Amino acid sequence: MSTLERMSHAVLYEVLALLLTIAGLLIFTGYELGGILGAMVAMSVLAVVYNYYFNLVFDRCYPAPRAQRGLMLRLYYVLLFEGGLLSLTTPLVALMMEVTLLEALWLDIGVTLFVMVYTLVFNLVYDYLRAVLMPAAAGANVAYG
Numbered sequence: 001m002s003t004l005e006r007m008s009h010a011v012l013y014e015v016l017a018l019l020l021t022i023a024g025l026l027i028f029t030g031y032e033l034g035g036i037l038g039a040m041v042a043m044s045v046l047a048v049v050y051n052y053y054f055n056l057v058f059d060r061c062y063p064a065p066r067a068q069r070g071l072m073l074r075l076y077y078v079l080l081f082e083g084g085l086l087s088l089t090t091p092l093v094a095l096m097m098e099v100t101l102l103e104a105l106w107l108d109i110g111v112t113l114f115v116m117v118y119t120l121v122f123n124l125v126y127d128y129l130r131a132v133l134m135p136a137a138a139g140a141n142v143a144y145g
Contacts, residue, residue, distance in 0.1 A: 039096035
């Protein structure tokens with residue numbers, strides 16, 4: 001993927017994740033919109049940067065065309081990605097929502113479990129649509145731009 005497509009992928013992923021996560025937290029927790037919104041936006045910005053660099057490294061370690069990645073590799077990807085992000089975001093949630101680290105960890109685990117499923121579905125759909133709409137780009141191992 002080119003740098004522009006990689007950045008577009010990350011932003012689309014985060015915008016959808018942010019909207020779905022905020023809605024879920026408002027429905028399933030007693031926290032106020034302001035605390036949720038601030039923490040989730042901060043987490044989203046951190047996640048966009050993390051997403052870009054994580055995917056850059058992951059794609060170099062596993063250079064096969066994205067559309068050909070199997071379920072086990074995708075599950076491995078999700079666990080690595082979310083585990084690393086969880087270690088970065090739990091202290092941020094505690095600070096932004098003014099809760100203990102343990103409370104932040106439980107909130108972050110809930111969000112992470114949702115996002116793990118979302119990540120799997122989002123990337124499957126993205127890669128499928130990319131292969132259908134841009135078959136030459138989807139099947140090629142292009143240089144990182």
